Amino acid sequence: MTTAEYKKQFTEEDTPGWKAIDDQLDKVYGNTEPRHYPPLCGIHYAIGGTDPIDGASIYDSSKQVFHRHIISYGMSELYYNEEKAGGTFSKWGFEFTIRLAPFKDDEGDPTWAIHVMNNLARYVFSSGRWFEENQFIPANGPIRLNTETDITGFVIALDPELGKIETPHGEVSFLQLVGVTSAELAQLLQNPTTEAVKEMIAGLQQNNPLLITDLDRK
Template structure:
């Protein structure tokens, strides 16, 4: 993938995403990584682009996919929904000094994660929705990347939730939900997978209000106070 800040052609869906996310992060200069092989499933980067916005409080990065909704022209039969009806987002903090390179450059490992998930979605005809759990079977940070070493990353699963900041928008091609990916550990995945969507959103909001995925964190179940929150929601008790 290459880092770019513009694209050619008439792309009303693409422009709608740019405007909406840019309005939420007006002072950030986006880093846009475009694919040389968009939509080619035999290539490692089938998503047309991933744009990364710098965030503050906490300092870090917001990754947004481009290509699971209809970016260029309307091709699906459902006028109410753009493409699969969503784009993926992921928010990560700046890592401890020296582990992700320069602080003004977004880490590359989430790009690889996005392209892998994008390949799955494009090949399966969707595949993700609010409340879905994904067991990656391995640490979410791949080996030989600019993130933590896999053995130092306890997050091996993902939860899909409505993005708490970006929500849902209407485009000329239909509606589009920004679907936030939140990294979880194996024991968190097991504890939360039976919690209903509304309660799941509320639970994770208590645990991590901004839905920031920190690949260096330990399990919430190792923290006595946060473990109480998970147990409460697992029992169906909401305050």
């Protein structure tokens, strides 16, 4: 998309990147309304807030087993920006997702996962280094703070349902955070290669096609 085409199609009041994410979610969830959470600190990052993510939507899914599907907004270019029209990648080129099985200590939605996304987003914004498929992230403890769980890290997979999309600002990959156990994390630390992560994701997906994170998994 050229700048001229972009300016013809959109106005400064439009949010082309946000709409592209919503359009992809509509393909999976139809008319289901998500529960949308604005920046948890209450102030957008662009005007001094501490949360780089502009918001997150949570859907209830009954596919495979009941779980909550959380999607970030803010790692890609969301708002009108004619200078970014037709780019190769939209901003950082991805949005975070995670799928969570119900957990006994969660009261209502697992908004702690949005805090995790924000922590990872702060790393990206401060370091200039982005995440990609087939990477892994040690959490240096339980992924849900102050929780008895053996899930202490993540592998990063392409979201099985959302995949990649082309937006007016460029490509966006939906990168799913998939919880791994201490033993699985130790295995990756011994062999920290892209191929090892890829093989682990494929193994997890044999019995868990949607790569749902279960904090009770041993």
